[in-house]
Amino acid sequence: MKLPENLIQKLEIRKQNNALRQLPSFNNLVDFSSNDYVGFSRSEAIFKLAHHYLIENEIIQNGATGSRLISGNHSLYQIAETFIAEFHDAESALIFNSGYDVNVGFFSAVPQRNDVILYDELSHASIRDGITMSNAKSYKFIHNDFDDLERLILKFRNSNIYVVTETVFSMDGDSPNMEELVALSEKHNCYLVVDEAHTLGVFGEKGEGLTQYLNLHQRIFARIMTFGKGLGCHGAVVLGSTDLKEYLVNFARSFIYTTGLSPHSVATILVAYQHLDIEKINIEKLRQNIVFFNQQKNLLGLKPMFVRSKSAIQSAIVPGNEKVKQLAQQLQDKGFDVKPILSPTVPEGQERLRFCIHSYNSEEEINQVLEFLRDFVF
Numbered sequence: 516m517k518l519p520e521n522l523i524q525k526l527e528i529r530k531q532n533n534a535l536r537q538l539p540s541f542n543n544l545v546d547f548s549s550n551d552y553v554g555f556s557r558s559e560a561i562f563k564l565a566h567h568y569l570i571e572n573e574i575i576q577n578g579a580t581g582s583r584l585i586s587g588n589h590s591l592y593q594i595a596e597t598f599i600a601e602f603h604d605a606e607s608a609l610i611f612n613s614g615y616d617v618n619v620g621f622f623s624a625v626p627q628r629n630d631v632i633l634y635d636e637l638s639h640a641s642i643r644d645g646i647t648m649s650n651a652k653s654y655k656f657i658h659n660d661f662d663d664l665e666r667l668i669l670k671f672r673n674s675n676i677y678v679v680t681e682t683v684f685s686m687d688g689d690s691p692n693m694e695e696l697v698a699l700s701e702k703h704n705c706y707l708v709v710d711e712a713h714t715l716g717v718f719g720e721k722g723e724g725l726t727q728y729l730n731l732h733q734r735i736f737a738r739i740m741t742f743g744k745g746l747g748c749h750g751a752v753v754l755g756s757t758d759l760k761e762y763l764v765n766f767a768r769s770f771i772y773t774t775g776l777s778p779h780s781v782a783t784i785l786v787a788y789q790h791l792d793i794e795k796i797n798i799e800k801l802r803q804n805i806v807f808f809n810q811q812k813n814l815l816g817l818k819p820m821f822v823r824s825k826s827a828i829q830s831a832i833v834p835g836n837e838k839v840k841q842l843a844q845q846l847q848d849k850g851f852d853v854k855p856i857l858s859p860t861v862p863e864g865q866e867r868l869r870f871c872i873h874s875y876n877s878e879e880e881i882n883q884v885l886e887f888l889r890d891f892v893f
Contacts, residue, residue, distance in 0.1 A: 533836040534857050544852035545880050547870045550825045553716045553797040554756070554875045555749025555787050565782040576862040578773055587775030595785040596752070603723060603740070603753035604635065604732060610784070612776055614712050614741030615641040619648065620767030621708070622679075622754060626651035631671040633664060633705075634679035637687065642710060643680060651677070658684075659691045661699055676705040677736075682725040683713035686861055686869065688828030690725065697731050701874045706736040717827050722791045722798045729825020732879055744785040747779050755756055797874040801827060804872050808881050815889045822867075829870040829889065830856070839866040845891050851884045 544656050555561055572591075572691060580588040600608040611617040622645030625753045626632050631647050632653040647800040652671075656664040668676060678700050680861035693709075700707040711724040719728035722745060726732045738754040753763060763770060776784075791798075808829055812818055820831040833839040836857045846868075858869045868888070872881075 532858075533840065534859065542847075542852060544847060545852055545884070546852055546873060547876070547884060548852045548854045549873070550713070550744035550871060551747045552871070553722065553801055554747070554873060555716070555745070555790065557875075558747070558790075559785065561747075561786050561790060564697070564786045567777060568782045569778055570787060575807060580777070582771065582773065583775040584771060587660075589775075589778050589781070591778050591781045591785065592775070595781050595788075598785060599740075599752055599788055600754065601722075602726060603738070603754050605738070607755060607760040608797055609753045609759045609760045609770070610776070610781070611753070611770055612773060613749065613768075614658060614710075614739070614743065614771040615644075616755055616773065617739050617741070617751040618642045618710065619645040620769035621739070622646045622765065623648035623768065624763065624766040625737075625759075626677050627675070630675040630677065632677045632679060633667050633671075635659065635681065635691070637678060637684050638681060639685055639710065639712070642681075646679075656777075659689070661692070661695055664696075665699060667758050668699075668705060672703065676703065677708055678705045679708045679710075681710045681712070683711075683714055683717070683826045683828065685828065686856060687822045687830055687868070688713075688824035688826045689822055690824075690826065693726060693729055693731055697734050701734065705842050708737045708739070709732075710739045710741075711737055712739070712741035712751075713744055713828060715740050715742070716791060716798065717801060721795065722799075730872055741810075742784055742787070746784065746791075748783045748787055750776055750784050801872065801874040804874065804876055804878070804881060807878055808870070808872050808885070811882055811885050815885050816893070817889055821893070827872045830874065831868045831870070832863045832865060833868055836866055839868060842888075843868055844889055846884060846887055849884075849887050851880075851887070853884065866874060 590803055596608040596610055611620060618641035626649050628650040630650050630651040634642060634646060635658055636655040637658045654667055656667055680691050709726060712833055714725040716722035716726040726735055726738060735753060737759060741751040742748050805827060812821055822830045833842055839855040846853045853868050853870055856869050858866055
């Protein structure tokens, strides 16, 4: 059956703007595009250990599919959630199927009709989708601008206020001043919610995330950790009080009305966390590569192109969809998988090349891709 005409027109507009999204094909290029920061998704050891864990504990036979509130809450969930809560020094942990499910479930369920949500203007689409589904009023503040945030807080001082940000922003790779944000939230009795999707496995001695690394985690209402980046596997978790966990189990629709993760998926999460706890070589190598990338872009005169970042995400601004796609193709032709980020994913004029740094990238690869970038730009 033919697609409705109004939908065809929307696709044509995307094509005219050189902004049509397409699924990428598999390639053997040097990886500067995936979020597998510490290389866990390619770890044969983690895959095998997860399988052996299931067999040794006879969990495969006892695992069932279905909502966790009906038949899908196999015994491994409690083991994994207990381990994760202890790892993150949190009172409780609740696993969801994905980071998107967490954000949609949390923000649509927790803030109530007379509450107010104040969120960073560059917050991820999953956060904004959840906020859209909420009955609370919502307002965005200027990116990492806490004067603007406090202006809004004072405007709604008589309401319950949820302040929402990310510890590393997915498109820019930058971070807010978390000490200042925590202090501001406490000053006005706000509920601070942070998405740490891109800090798990990256910041902290064991990759525990930015707020825990800064010893601010006990002063935050809810932390959201996504496993599809630093852990290289499916799922996500909300860290918070036991009361928050109980509330989400009862009211978060993306938790209630979905099939729980399979035993193998939960075992993989648990084993990946155990590897973070004992395997620090990859985390340290990632840190070294991030430092080396920043040093080389400075030495090669590329610093003005890049958004300031000390994370594994490094973004070079190249305005214009056509221009950034062409530049990305040139780098891919040289053997480096660097992806262009187009508008409307980012604002028009803020199109960029997004470099993701990994523990398994060599210094030679980092230097080469930046030298090619310099040659193509200058």
